[in-house]
Structure formats: structure tokens, C-alpha cells
Amino acid sequence: MDTQLIKNKELILNDWFWVVPDTSNEEVKKQAGKVVQFKLTGEDFPSDGTLHNVTFPEAEKVIVPLRLYLLKTDEIKKKYKEYGIWIYSHDELDLFNHLKEDINSFPVVGVYVEKFADGRIYSLGNLIRRKLSYKNDLRALGDVFKDQLFYLARSGFDSFLIKEGYDAKKALLGLDDFSYSYQGTLNQMPLWNER
Amino acid sequence: MYKYDHYDRKIVNQRVDQYEDQLNRYFNKELTDEEFRPLRLQNGLYIQRHAPMLRVAIPYGLLSSNQLRTLADIADEFDRGYGHFSTRQNIQYNWPKLEDTPKILRKLADAEMHAIQTSGNCIRNITTDPYAGVTPDEIVDTRYIAEILRQWSTFHPEFALLPRKFKISISGSKHDRALVKTHDIGLELVKEQENLFVNVFVGGGLGRTPVIGQLLKEKLPIEHLLSYCESIIRIYNLYGRRDNMYKARIKILVKALGVESFKKQVEDDWNNGKNSSNHLNDKEINRVKQFFTSPNYETVESIDLEDQFRDDHNFLHWIKRNTREHIKNGYRSVTISLKGKKQTAPGDIQSSEMRVVADLADQYSFGEIRSTHEQNLVLADVKEKDLYDVYSALCENNLGEANIGLITDIICCPGGDFCSLANAKSIPIAKSIDNLFDNYDFLFDIGTISLNISGCMNACGHHHVGNIGILGVDKDGSEWYQITLGGQQGVNATLGKVIGPSFSADEVPAVIKEILNVYVAQRDSEEELFIDCYNRIGLDPFKEAIYKN
Numbered sequence: 074m075d076t077q078l079i080k081n082k083e084l085i086l087n088d089w090f091w092v093v094p095d096t097s098n099e100e101v102k103k104q105a106g107k108v109v110q111f112k113l114t115g116e117d118f119p120s121d122g123t124l125h126n127v128t129f130p131e132a133e134k135v136i137v138p139l140r141l142y143l144l145k146t147d148e149i150k151k152k153y154k155e156y157g158i159w160i161y162s163h164d165e166l167d168l169f170n171h172l173k174e175d176i177n178s179f180p181v182v183g184v185y186v187e188k189f190a191d192g193r194i195y196s197l198g199n200l201i202r203r204k205l206s207y208k209n210d211l212r213a214l215g216d217v218f219k220d221q222l223f224y225l226a227r228s229g230f231d232s233f234l235i236k237e238g239y240d241a242k243k244a245l246l247g248l249d250d251f252s253y254s255y256q257g258t259l260n261q262m263p264l265w266n267e268r
Numbered sequence: 269m270y271k272y273d274h275y276d277r278k279i280v281n282q283r284v285d286q287y288e289d290q291l292n293r294y295f296n297k298e299l300t301d302e303e304f305r306p307l308r309l310q311n312g313l314y315i316q317r318h319a320p321m322l323r324v325a326i327p328y329g330l331l332s333s334n335q336l337r338t339l340a341d342i343a344d345e346f347d348r349g350y351g352h353f354s355t356r357q358n359i360q361y362n363w364p365k366l367e368d369t370p371k372i373l374r375k376l377a378d379a380e381m382h383a384i385q386t387s388g389n390c391i392r393n394i395t396t397d398p399y400a401g402v403t404p405d406e407i408v409d410t411r412y413i414a415e416i417l418r419q420w421s422t423f424h425p426e427f428a429l430l431p432r433k434f435k436i437s438i439s440g441s442k443h444d445r446a447l448v449k450t451h452d453i454g455l456e457l458v459k460e461q462e463n464l465f466v467n468v469f470v471g472g473g474l475g476r477t478p479v480i481g482q483l484l485k486e487k488l489p490i491e492h493l494l495s496y497c498e499s500i501i502r503i504y505n506l507y508g509r510r511d512n513m514y515k516a517r518i519k520i521l522v523k524a525l526g527v528e529s530f531k532k533q534v535e536d537d538w539n540n541g542k543n544s545s546n547h548l549n550d551k552e553i554n555r556v557k558q559f560f561t562s563p564n565y566e567t568v569e570s571i572d573l574e575d576q577f578r579d580d581h582n583f584l585h586w587i588k589r590n591t592r593e594h595i596k597n598g599y600r601s602v603t604i605s606l607k608g609k610k611q612t613a614p615g616d617i618q619s620s621e622m623r624v625v626a627d628l629a630d631q632y633s634f635g636e637i638r639s640t641h642e643q644n645l646v647l648a649d650v651k652e653k654d655l656y657d658v659y660s661a662l663c664e665n666n667l668g669e670a671n672i673g674l675i676t677d678i679i680c681c682p683g684g685d686f687c688s689l690a691n692a693k694s695i696p697i698a699k700s701i702d703n704l705f706d707n708y709d710f711l712f713d714i715g716t717i718s719l720n721i722s723g724c725m726n727a728c729g730h731h732h733v734g735n736i737g738i739l740g741v742d743k744d745g746s747e748w749y750q751i752t753l754g755g756q757q758g759v760n761a762t763l764g765k766v767i768g769p770s771f772s773a774d775e776v777p778a779v780i781k782e783i784l785n786v787y788v789a790q791r792d793s794e795e796e797l798f799i800d801c802y803n804r805i806g807l808d809p810f811k812e813a814i815y816k817n
């Protein structure tokens with residue numbers, strides 16, 4: 074168990090096992106020269122083969138990729154007391170439509186960014202809250218450190234798994250980088266309301 | 269102009285703290301180069317050929333005299349005594365030290381300025397018409413809407429790390445001087461029975477793939493401006509390419525999806541969220557608007573300058589080129605050329621010259637200065653009876669060049685002398701063209717024309733929309749220049765056409781001269797502008813004349 078998880082402006086013990094499929098052996102598919110499937114912007118997902126080979130950890134609580142959950146729903150439900158799901162930042166929101174259950178039945182939903190500079194996570198946060206009306210813990214996973222937290226928190230995220238090797242205590246301070254923000258968000262009125 | 273309250277001040281100061289902490293973590297190796305890069309860029313800091321380059325925001329080109337003095341002090345204290353005005357109304361310093369940057373930012377913050385989002389993959393400085401509020405062809409003053417957009421876009425949490433940079437520009441006049449059709453989002457303000465609406469253009473841009481923006485939404489009620497922009501940028505943020513930086517601008521996405529399909533996605537999102545908290549209300553619009561009311565103009569008679577100064581040709585030349593009509597009787601707007609023979613590069617200005625301009629602004633123009641995307645400065649509200657004094661003071665300080673809109677009013681990027689991406693130098697080309705015109709007669713005979721130079725296809729000098737465009741290209745490791753004709757900015761924005769094989773630096777001045785000769789020979793009267801003549805006769809006569817030898 075590590076102490077890299079921030080929630081409610083505190084460092085807390087992370088008792089969620091984050092399941093990440095190992096894609097290192099996957100053949101990298103070259104994107105076709107043309108911009109045919111724009112939405113994928115060239116990034117691949119783990120193949121079904123890779124997903125089938127994921128070994129489930131011995132743990133009480135897990136967060137698994139939504140793609141894996143859809144493939145192995147029964148196994149996951151049977152094995153774990155609690156489970157959450159996560160998506161890649163290049164996943165489409167439509168992927169959630171494949172769920173039979175209400176998204177609010179999951180205590181945690183995560184969005185994973187491979188690279189810090191990938192700002193899609195912020196818009197996905199907005200959409201998961203606004204379009205999918207998700208109410209529980211929305212978690213940022215992956216290349217996450219101090220400098221994103223202020224923005225992530227304002228884009229609907231409420232927990233942050235700080236990347237290994239980065240000082241999570243310092244990162245916590247990032248949530249207070251600014252005392253005011255000009256624009257409104259889903260749960261905050263714009264500054265002009267106060268002026 | 270807009271004045272900070274304690275909220276603005278706090279935000280800008282906290283930004284400096286945040287940046288200082290980031291810089292320290294970078295120095296302590298807690299942040300890698302790759303991680304620090306987007307962070308410093310969002311504070312205007314590039315690492316360039318010689319040193320870092322710091323770009324300071326001049327929101328929609330508006331500056332107070334004290335702010336200009338602060339910029340002069342920074343140039344003296346932290347740079348080499350000069351600054352460079354850019355084509356997006358900002359100012360750049362070419363020689364600051366990385367470790368000095370927090371100090372510079374603090375100094376800026378004290379003067380209600382910053383370098384926020386002047387670079388990096390985020391929403392950049394909002395630009396507009398430098399004559400907003402004083403130009404007779406104005407329909408709506410854009411400045412308060414620009415300020416509302418500045419605040420909304422500052423640290424917008426969703427758009428901190430877009431696929432690529434994102435530029436927004438607004439125009440509110442019959443003539444578009446803000447280049448709305450070559451911006452990622454271009455906004456055209458219109459008015460109907462005192463109600464404000466916005467025509468929203470999207471996907472314009474220059475760079476390697478020049479595209480003229482397309483109309484996405486006509487007559488959007490002003491209260492939806494922010495939420496509509498949010499939906500556009502959200503779709504772009506999610507689906508714009510991130511794998512190839514040359515294909516990452518919104519124009520590529522709009523082209524790939526087709527404007528209709530792009531629009532559908534935007535509208536679906538917007539219909540679901542248009543009543544978001546950023547729905548503008550009259551109270552906020554009026555709160556910001558009151559910062560931009562007219563200054564206390566005096567009631568003065570208009571003066572017949574032509575008659576009064578009939579013997580002073582130089583002054584009258586300057587009046588004709590460097591001043592323009594004003595909404596108020598007896599006033600004119602003065603454009604100060606930063607393209608004089610003494611300037612080291614187009615857009616460069618010495619700290620001493622900044623102070624002269626600041627003093628003139630205080631004395632004659634309500635203490636305000638504006639920067640233009642043509643890299644010049646404007647004193648927007650000068651009384652006609654003061655023009656001669658202003659002109660004399662400018663002349664004494666090498667700022668009296670009477671060439672606004674003429675061929676020597678060259679728009680030019682820093683090019684190979686400063687920029688590590690350049691294929692070729694651009695400043696020496698500008699100088700060699702400038703040297704063709706050692707007397708005003710030829711210059712004036714040619715009349716209004718634009719010449720733009722970029723050192724590579726990133727097009728920082730907007731060469732595509734110059735009547736004459738010059739682009740640095742690389743052929744087998746040496747520097748060559750490709751010339752385009754017929755580009756145009758404004759309501760009829762057009763991209764120039766390549767004239768033929770490229771030229772060496774030595775050949776460029778002669779080629780330009782030949783182009784001008786063809787124009788002079790072919791124009792139907794002295795009134796026909798270069799661009800109109802070109803549109804009438806086409807590329808061929810120019811081509812033949814140039815390549816005949």
C-alpha cells in the first residue's frame with residue numbers, strides 16, 4: 074500500500090489495487106497515413122488477447138479498465154468486494170454505453186493519462202460529470218503530479234493518484250495554487266458572481 | 269482601460285508563486301525538461317538560439333503609459349535595452365536569464381501585467397482591432413468583450429493542455445483589422461436593435477497549412493459566447509490530433525471532419541450544456557464595459573492640416589500615412605512606425621523610445637498606447653492641433669517614419685538570427701528591401717501594399733496574407749526565398765500564390781523591384797492599389813517579367 078493517493082485534500086492510504094494491462098508485448102500498429110479515424114488520434118488500446126491474459130490480483134478492491142470489465146464482468150463481480158473502472162484518455166465516452174449497470178453503481182471511476190501534457194483528461198472529467206451524471210469518486214490516474222491538480226479538481230476530479238517517485242505531499246499543495254478562478258465550472262460559479 | 273481589483277491581483281501574484289515553485293523544482297531535478305517545458309511555455313518562456321525568450325502579454329494590445337515604462341525598465345534591467353513587438357500584439361525579450369524570470373514576472377505583476385498563456389498549447393492572448401473604440405467604421409467596441417474573454421480563458425481548467433496552441437481574435441468593425449478568418453476561433457461582433465450577436469468563424473490559420481476560417485455559427489446571442497467557445501474547444505481538445513504536432517491545430521480537425529460534422533458535435537455538446545455557469549449576464553457585461561468608456565474628449569474644431577502645413581511635405585506625408593480618422597471631431601489616431609531605418613528589426617523598440625512613447629501618451633493621448641499586429645504602436649486619441657508636436661517629438665527620437673501601410677512597413681518574424689526553427693534569416697531581407705527606398709517619392713507612388721516575411725513555414729510573419737509574401741526555404745542546406753503574390757488580410761482574406769522557383773537572398777531586392785515595376789506599368793491609374801491591380805491582371809505578367817532573364 075502506498076501513500077500517493079490524494080482525496081478530500083488529504084493524503085490517504087490507497088487500498089485500491091489499480092489493474093493496468095501489460096501492453097509491452099503488443100505489436101505497435103502504425104496509423105494509416107490518412108486521418109480516417111480521427112478520434113483515435115493514433116493511439117491503440119490493449120487487444121482482447123492482452124485483456125484475456127490479465128491476471129487478477131489478490132485484493133479486496135480493484136479498479137480495472139472498463140474494457141476489461143466489459144469482457145470479464147462476471148469474474149470481477151465474483152472475485153472482488155468492491156470494484157471501480159477506468160478509461161484511457163483516448164477512450165470515447167460512448168464506451169460507457171456498453172455498461173448494463175448504472176455508472177453510479179461504481180464507487181470509483183478513473184481516467185488515465187499516459188503523459189502529463191495530455192489535456193483530454195480535463196474534458197473527459199467534464200463529460201463524465203455532466204453527460205453521464207457520475208456522482209461518486211472520479212480519480213485521475215497515470216502521469217499525474219502537482220501541476221495538474223488545481224485544474225483537475227475544477228474539471229470534476231476528486232481524487233488523484235500521484236505518480237510514483239513524485240512527492241505527493243508537495244503535490245497536495247497544488248490544489249491551493251490559486252484562491253480564485255475567473256470562469257465557472259460544473260460546481261462553481263464564475264468569479265463575476267462575487268464582484 | 270481595465271483596472272485590476274484585488275481578485276485579479278491575487279490571481280496574477282499566485283501565478284508568479286506557482287511559476288517560481290515550478291522553476292525551483294526544475295532546478296532541483298524534481299521536474300524533467302519534458303515536464304517543465306509546457307509549464308514554462310504557459311508563462312511565455314521559450315528556450316531559443318541564444319537564450320530564453322520571454323513573451324509578455326499585452327491583452328488585446330492595450331497598454332498604459334506606466335506599463336510601457338515598466339516594459340522599458342525590464343528591457344534595461346534584464347535584457348539588452350530593447351524589446352520586440354510581435355504579430356500578436358505582445359512584446360518579447362530575447363535575452364533574459366532563466367533564473368531572472370520570476371523577478372521579471374513579479375515586476376510585471378506589480379504593473380498589472382503578466383506572461384500568462386502567451387505560448388504553449390493553451391488559449392493565447394486574445395487579439396483585436398488596435399483602433400477599437402475610436403474608429404469610425406466600428407459597429408461594436410470589442411475591448412470589453414476581449415477582456416471578458418481574457419478572464420474566462422485565463423487558467424480555464426479544461427483547456428490547460430490542448431493538442432496545440434489556440435488563438436482567438438475579435439473584430440467589431442466593417443473592416444476586419446483583427447484577422448478573424450485566420451484564427452482558430454474568429455469572432456465578429458454584430459448588433460441588431462441594440463442586442464449583441466457574434467458570428468463565429470472556426471479553423472482559420474496560417475502556418476504550414478494555411479486555411480481561411482469557416483463560419484460555424486451565425487448570430488449567436490452574446491450571452492452564449494463563452495459556453496459556445498467552450499463546446500468548440502472541448503471537441504477540439506478531445507479529438508484534435510496529438511500524435512503529430514503539424515496536424516494538431518483545430519483547422520486540421522475541422523477539415524478532416526468537415527465543417528458540418530464538426531458543427532454537429534459542437535452543437536450537441538453545447539445544447540446539453542449551454543446554460544453552464546459561464547452564461548454571461550448583463551451585469552457582468554456592464555461591469556467590464558464601464559472600464560472602456562470614452563475618455564474626456566474636449567470639444568475642438570477640426571483643423572485643415574493640408575492647408576496650414578502646405579509647405580511641410582514630410583509632415584503631410586506622415587499625416588496621410590500614419591494618422592487616421594477618429595470618431596471624435598478634431599481628433600485623429602496616430603500610428604507610430606516601428607519600421608524605421610534606425611530600427612534593428614521590424615517591431616524592435618529601444619527602452620528609451622518606449623519611454624518617449626509613454627510620455628507622449630501621457631501628454632497627448634490619455635496615457636494609453638496600443639500595439640498592432642503589424643508590429644507598430646498607436647496613440648489612439650490625439651487632437652489634431654497637437655499632431656505637429658507629436659510628430660516633431662517622434663522625429664527627434666527616430667520614430668517619425670511615415671510609412672504605415674507602405675511597402676517598408678514590413679511584417680517580419682525574428683527568423684534565423686534568433687529562431688532555432690528558421691530555414692533562413694528574415695531580418696536582413698527586410699533590411700535589404702527597406703534599403704531600396706531611400707526616398708519617399710517612390711515609396712508613396714507605390715502606395716498601400718503589404719509585405720510579409722517568415723523565416724520558415726510556421727508563418728510567424730504571416731507571409732501567406734501579405735500582398736507580397738516572402739518565405740525562407742531550405743534547399744540543400746542553404747537559404748532560399750519563395751515569393752507569393754496576392755495575399756490579403758481582412759474581410760476578403762486570401763492566401764497568396766507562389767510565383768515560381770525561389771531566389772537567393774541577393775536576388776530578393778531586385779525581384780521585389782521588378783514586381784513593383786510591373787505594377788507601376790500595369791495599373792490603370794494611380795488610384796489602383798497593388799492588390800487590386802494584381803487581382804485584375806493575375807500572376808502571369810509578374811512571373812514573365814521576373815523570370816525572363
Ligand code: HEM
Binds near residue numbers: 316689
Ligand atoms: C523566436 C522564437 C519563435 C519561435 C520558436 C516560434 C515558433 C512558432 C511555431 C512553431 C509556429 C507554428 C505553430 C503552428 O502552426 O501550430 C509559430 C506560429 C506563429 N508565430 Fe511564432 N515563433 C517565434 C517567434 C515569433 C514572433 C517574434 C512572432 C511575432 C512577430 C511570432 C508570431 C507567430 C504567429 C502570429 C504564429 C501563427 C501563425 C498561424 O496563424 O498559424 N512568433 N511560431
Ligand code: SF4
Binds near residue numbers: 684724728
Ligand atoms: S516563422 Fe519560422 S523562423 Fe520565423 S519566427 Fe516563426 S518559427 Fe521562427
